[in-house]
Amino acid sequence: MSANAAIQRHLVGLDSTLKDVVARINALSGDIVLVVNDDGILKGLVTDGDVRRAILRGKTTSSVVTEFMTEQFTSGRAAADHADNVKLLSTKIRHLPLLDDAGRPVAVLSWASLMRLPLVRPDLGGNEMNYVMDCVSSGWVSSIGPYVDKFERAFSAYLGGGHARATSSGTTALHLALVAYGIGPGDEVIVPDLTFGATANVVVHCGATPVFVDVDPRTVTLDPKAMAAAITPRTKAVIPVHLYGHPCDMDPIMDLARAHNIKVIEDCAESLGAEYKGRKVGLIGDVGCFSFFANKVITTGEGGMVTTNDPAIHEKMSILRDHGMSKERRYWHLYPGFNYRMTNLQAALGLAQIEQIEKFLAIRNGIAKRYTQRLLRVPGLQLPVQAPWAKNIYWLYSIGVRPEFGMDRDTLRSHLSVRAIETRDVFYPLHGQPAYTSGRALPCPVSADFAARGLSLPTGNDLTIEEVERVCAALEDIAHTQRMVGMAKA
Template sequence: MDDFIPVSTPVFEGRERELLAQCIETGWISSEGPFVEALERGMAKRTGRAHGVAMSSGSCALQAAVGALNLHPGDEVIIPSFTIISCAAAVIRSGATPVAVDCDPRTWCMDVDLVRQAVTPRTRAVMPVHIYGLTVDMTRLDVLTAEYGLAMVEDAAEAHGQQCDSHPCGGFGTMSVFSFYPNKLITTGEGGMVLTDDEALAMRLRSMRNLCFEPQRRFVHDELGWNWRMSNVQAAIGVAQLDLLDTFVERKRTMGRRYDALLADIPGLERPLPSTPFADNAYWVYGVVLADEVPLDAVQAMRRLAERGIGTRPFFWPMHEQPVFRRMGLFADTHCPVSERIARRGFYIPSGLGLTEEQQERVAAALREVLVHA
């Protein structure tokens, strides 16, 4: 379908071609090139961090961050149930146990009150995840983790340029993690980064991403690492994208406000909050949840939108309902009714940086037609 509107397409409006040409002209295409360090410095400065460590993906960055905590069997890490599987997988692969809590019904982010209820003597860390454009209440979570002496790994994969209580996302906790997947505000194609203020952690993360080569004896290894390096080619794109981050954030917010106006009078449609007491919505994606009285679920609504040339993406499926984890015996007694409901009744509509006003109008009209004839 020639006029199909995809959920997201990346936008390259800055120095991407220029910096990529430099990679080719100089021959620096591997992880040894200068743009990797430039991107690390730029992201660290942007988030108020001391150190950035680029990785080959956001999932690898999460795995490295959790792995650097040196967790042991029996240790617990509290995560939101409503998130991507990478969060739980990182905890499990570290040898620890993920403990899932439900999300707030309006922000879709981890409920800090439920985090407090989930803390046990075995809890070692908390992993807040900012969801779809709004943030976890990080100030309250900071207080909680300090009270119990817990580490915090902030998943800011969807929160480039976002702030919570006027503090940049990616700047909270022991470590924070970004993804640079193509649908993110900064993309390197594939890629991610861990940020921290702890120099020893940064050194360990650099070693882990580089097969744990010994500094003096390169091919002698005291422990096993991974090849999670980001290439200079990827980083060059990221450096160019970082230059435009403020522009991209404002563009997303303009799209969000426009969707708010276009969809305001559609009955049975729960739209994202424009703000909370601690954050303004950055509208990384524009998610909607069908009210209980709507006789369609998300799958049916998405199918009807696809027939009209509109791309959509389902909401995350809850961690405590993932078949792979159930087979492992995890989350057996976990119940997260909010996550369960929005997973079945929520989806997001086209909201990439390249979306035009005319396309937004088409999306809104199609969504209106689907719900009116539900």
């Protein structure tokens, strides 16, 4: 959109009514409206707060904008230095119309746009720089080098035992596990319908059939009842995904799996540190797979880890990861393997990150507590839960937008975006997506419903409580305006 078209969307005439202004504010997802005269000269501003106050003062939908616009406003000069205009913004002056020499609006500078709040930021403030510099100065930058081994040991120590092998990503970790168990054509693998596509992609890459099942309405993780209904003689594995940091209900999943000789590959990409009945995820099933993409609880840039209590499967995954080569006889290939190794550089980051895991989890817990405390008061928001048997690590604090909120999820996302708050829709249901036509699906109404309503709010290792407050205040404010507008008399 050209700058000219962008500013035109904000403009209304002096004869506009409250109804027109509300429609315009809605079309702008809550952004400011500029009131101009016939010559295009700026005469007043209207924010959603002005609309609320007008309705409280008894203005009706047909009241004219001149009765409730703010006439005393601060403006900047479009030709002025950007830094000088920025200085005019404050917690009181959150929108600054920038005018040409004749007084016509050219652009709007908003406080929020300068304070963009991303969904997630990695926190690399520990030993990351030292360890990476150590790799660079020693020359050990590829997958051979001391940090890979140190990171793997630190990781299994954190999980409390088992074996850990670092991989190039969470996806390659999942693929290694399936290949190690010989999953292939003719086999079925049960996958929750609500997850990131990588969980199902690896099944398809093995030539097996992903079978999509529904999720539990409270935790939005794999529903054991749905799993039970999906089992056939061809079922070889299930991939419970501990989605958004909440563990699956593992006991019934393990019982079903053991009874039907099904391998359990936990997808822990989003749930490092989450616990089920006091046990960390990743060593409850047969294999655990973690991701260290930049938005995860800890990051190595890209990277992953496979974990298991079974030394034989650990050995097989280790060989498969390294071209399928025998450890004793170099260039002798036992399996057609892969290069799914992690580099020493990535592992250096990983070691520095896992050293800080307790701090990261404590911060996330604080963020989630504050969100829940504040948002419980906002009608129409479904908040994430922590089942009695669970420790949720709140990878992303994901809410469901109910009709009582007064606007749908997509509209709310736009309103938050105007306030420079980045959010993310939850995953689309996997069944029915073009990539998975070879799959099979059981009915998945819960997944479909949450996919249409779910929104992840900023959550991260270095998000401050003030930033959480800003998100909550924005949600409260948007909800409040919706209610007030609904109450306006004709």
